Amino acid sequence: MRTAIWRHFDFWLLGAVAVLITFGLAMISSSIAGNPQLLELDIVGRQITYALMGFVVILVSASLDYRLWVAVSRVLYVLLLILLLFVVAVGETSFGAQRWLNIGLVVLQPSELAKITMIIILADFFARNREGAKDFKWIFRSVLSTLGLVVLILAQPNLSTSIVLMTVWFALLWVSGLELKHLALFIFGALLIAAIGFPFLEPYQQQRIINFVAPNPEAALDANYNVTQSLITIGSGGVLGQGYGQSTQVQLRFLKVRHNDFIFSAIAAEFGLIGAVAVLGVLFFIIWRCIRAAQLSQDTFGSLLCYGVAVIIALHTIVNVGMNIQLLPVTGLPLPFISAGGSSLLTFMFGIGLVESVVARHRALNFS
Amino acid sequence: MSGAAQAGGRTSLEGWRLLSFLIAIGLVFFIFIVRLFYLQVLEHSNWLRQADDNRTQVISLAPPRGVMYDRNGVLLASNTASYNIIATPAFLPADSGEIEQIIFELANMTGLPVTRGSLDEPLIPCGTNLGLREMIAIQTSFAPYNPVQLQCNVSREMALAIKEKSIDWPGIDVQVEPVREYPTGEMTAAVIGYLGPIPAAIEPQMRALGFVPNRDKVGYGGLELYFDEILRGVPGRRVVETDVGGQILRDLEAPIETQPGQNLVLTIDMRLQQAAYQILKRDIELWNDFIGETTMTSGAVIAMDPRTGEILAMVSWPSFENNRMARFIPAYYYEQLVADATNPLVNHAVGAEIPVGSVFKLVTSVGILNEGVVGVGQVVQTPGLITVSERFFEGEVGRSREFVDWNREGFGQLNFIGGIAQSSNVYFYKVGGGFQDEIPEGLGICRLGTYARALGYGELLGIEQPYETDGLIPDPTWKRRTQGENWSTGDTYITSVGQGFVLASPLQILMSAAVIANDGVMMKPTLLREVVDGNGNVIQTFQPTVIRDLTRDAVIEKYENPSGIGACRPTGEKVTVEPWVIEAVQQGMRGAVQFGTLQQEFDNNPIGVAVAGKTGTAEYCDETAFSKNLCQYGNWPSHAWTLAYAPYDDPEIAVIAFVYNGKEGSSVGGPIVRQMLAAYFGIKEVDNEQITP
Secondary structure (H helix, E strand, O other): OHHHHHHHHOOOHHHHHHHHHHHHHHHHHHHOOHHHHHHHHHHHHHHHHHHHHHHHHHHHHHHHHOHHHHHHHHHHHHHHHHHHHHHHOOOOEEEEEEEEEEEOOEOHHHHHHHHHHHHHHHHHHHHHOOOOOHHHHHHHOOOOOHHHHHHHHHOOOOOOHHHHHHHHHHHHHHHHOOOHHHHHHHHHHHHHHHHHHHHHHHHHHHHHHHHHHOOHHHHHOOOOOOOOOOOOHHHHHHOOOOOOOOHHHHHOOOOOOOOOOOOOHHHHHHHHHHHHHHHHHHHHHHHHHEEEEEEHHHHHHHHHHHHHHHHHHHHHHHHHHHHHOOOOOOOOOOOOOOOOOHHHHHHEEEEEEHHHHHHHOOOHHHHH | HHHHHHHHHHHOOOHHHHEEEEEEHHHHHHHHHHHHHHHHHHHHHHHHHHHHHHHHHEEOOOOOOOOEOOOOOEEEEEEEEEEEEOOOOOHHOOHHHHHHHHHHHHHHOOOOOOOOOOOOOOOOOOOOOOOOHHHHHHHHHHHHHHHHHHEEOOOOHHHHHHHHHOOOOEEEEEEEEEEEEOOOOOHHHHHHHEEEEOOOOHHHHHHHOOOOOOOOOOEEEEHHHHHHHHOEOEEEEEEEEEEOOOOOEOOOOOOOOOOOOEEEEEEEOHHHHHHHHHHHHHHHHHHHHHHHHOOOEEEEEEOOOOOOOOOEEEEEEEEOOOHOOEEEEEEEHHHHHOOOOOOOOOOOOHHHEOHHHHOOOOOOHHHHHHHHOOOOOOEEEOOEEEEEEEOOOOOOOOOEEEOOOOOOOEEEOHHHHHHHHHHHHHHHHHHOOOOOOOOOOOHHHHEEOOOOOEHOOOOOOOOOOOOOOOOOOOOOHHHHHHHHOOOOOHHHHHHHHOOOEEEEEEEEHHHHHHHHOOOOOEOOEEEEEEEEOOOOOOEEEEOOOOEEEOOOOEEEEEEEEOOOOOOOOEEEEEOOOHHHHHHHHHHHHHHHHOOOOOOOOOOOOOOOOOOOEEEEEEEEHHHHHHHHHOEOOOOOOEEEEEEEEEEEEEOOEEEEEEOOOOOOOHHHHHHHHHHHHHHHHHHHHHHHHOOOO
């Protein structure tokens, strides 16, 4: 049976992930060239370490039966609640928001852990209630566990992770059979919440949204600087790009946060339209392999798990790329597998491990 | 496994819901690709240009401005170093504690505050609104690779001390900035001028030439303005690639070197200039002290070589301190100068239009002899007063009007030489306007005009100064147009003695004497002797320029109605001035010194050479006089004029002195001119001794 697991292991998915991570390392290296402070931090070395750790995580989680995580996730959920409360109280302030918790050697971002935990908890909930009525009570019960984390993460404040968690919940709700009339209500409700909620956002969050909806052309040097520079960077790449390590926008540091939030712009500049479309293509391929795993899964829980992983990868890609090309407001979501950052990389790779665990077991049963 | 029992071992999710998710994601990705295509293909060139703009910086390299020397090589305008203490944040130590240490030590040495103001306040270079900490913090966030000026114009000692410490203080340095210096200051301010920031009106064209507003300066007055194009040079240019911090990485184009401005050697002799300034200043102050009131408010002295047109000295009083404008023009000082009714910023020697008075009689003198109105020896009755009829139309009977001489006793009778020497008004009234049967036809306004213009009145002489004025020589058409009144016979009488409407600058009046001294040859007045490039090569040598030779060039117009009333009607015929006429006027000017209006001043030949001259006392009633209620009929205030040239036989210097509200030409202008001639010949003697020891 153990060999049977590896027979159905999705090597295409793993391969695609490996390609993106490798490419990401090359782009991070290009982005931080010429910045002594970032070089000193050895961001590339740390990213390699995280990537290697990530592959171990994929192999371990693929070899474990994904159903085991249901029990773990409940414990994890409670731990997360405690951890988040702790972070809100004494967390290390980074860029004005308390998101980081320094646990020994690894700087852990609890909100990243929350993403996978939420997928497991919600997948379990929807799988167990698969046969029940899809009424308001069902909807209300499903959102309770999500809100528990979201409220604490919002308090950090971390709007983007809150939105990710709410999107995961909604996407799972949708695929679990949300009725179309309820969907219409949701769309209306979401607009209402956006309108009512805007005044309660932090000033810098409000400003980001205002800058996106109505960019002030005179503010190019401060508020819109990053976004303007990302457009210049992308546009200057052309079809074929300026070449690896050759974009003046990247190498002379006009593009900010270029190893992280704006790494897609750096790719578009150095590898052009072709490189940018190729990266989107590989990411779409990964999302498709996750959906494929969801279809192949032998049970609803595994299916929802794969689907949930597909949702967070897709959501991060869309929000990050949308920000880079100024179709969406500025948020701090990284580009999956490519942006520098250990927590998010490990999160995505753990997700891939879960998907592999599901897909590896889908036929194994037929021979048992 | 237990899962095998569940739902036939397969997921219960609806396939269409999974597929719709995948399609939605695919649609969003498609929109992204369309957007990328738009940015990277359709708008590519636009974004690429912006990317190039980001990294490309054009640096203008300031050319050193040309300097100015007097004719003997004495510096009149030069460039000196001004020291500024600067900080370049990018080069400061990484450790904030070390930066604090530097800030404290720097504050101790310079007396600058460690902290002052807030980070929201504007960072003004050399400003005092912020402390060191704030200035460095703001510059760090704004342009860390560009230096910020912490303190400007520090002493040389302080600059050296800071420079010494700069090894221990990375990021702190001393910047050397060129600043204009005028060693001769207010003695030459009116002629040399001063510099100021590039005015908004010419900013686009100056930018196009590579000059940088707020760094480069342009001439605002005098020679600095007139020769700005020659003096300022051509800026160099570097096109460089910089990173986001402003650090220069490399040249993108071959750098273009600066071309230093060219240097000017002036005709001014600083020794004579200094004498002129001190004589004029001291005499005016002495008179004002004597009167007990500041009545004489401005003046001018010019000395010129009539043979070449070279201006040896040109002084305008009151002057201003152009060195105070070296770094920037202090607003309060500038406003004070502009508000001053005596216009210190105006070079009165060339830029003032002043009533002329009796020095204009030189024009009348040349005219009456050349036109045969009188002969040299012809005796004219010169009582203290004559009565003539004032007529505005031909054939009109007219009202009788009295014209008095400055000497109410009258001179009895005078010939031509005596008329000039004594500056008899009645003599010139009669020959200018005609008098009964004695002078049947006077020179008349039309012919007065043509002789005035021939002698340098009413036209720009082309002196190398901005704001030169052309003065005013009236004629009937002008009066009709501007005063709405016909020319009257009375107007001709008063114009004959330089009163009435006639206006001229001191330079124009000096020219009328210089042309007579130089036997009718008018040389173009000039302040420029040579143009020399930065390596000492003479680019332009001095070539005296003849404007006209009155005895050869036919410039005197003939009129159908020489003394007639109504518009002047030239016949088209033009004649020259006879050489003997000029000689006779020279004799008249010599007579003024020997036995006339200047006799007292030059009694016993104080200069040691023969001098010829002419005085003038010009009645005026300008705004200042009017507001002080000085314009009383028959007792108007008057300006003092005196002209002289020497040696009489072979003139090499002509001098004019003008004192505003100086009352009497001979007593106020005379001493100034005499001292000027004494100074000139004294300097000449020194020079000769040096040549032949």
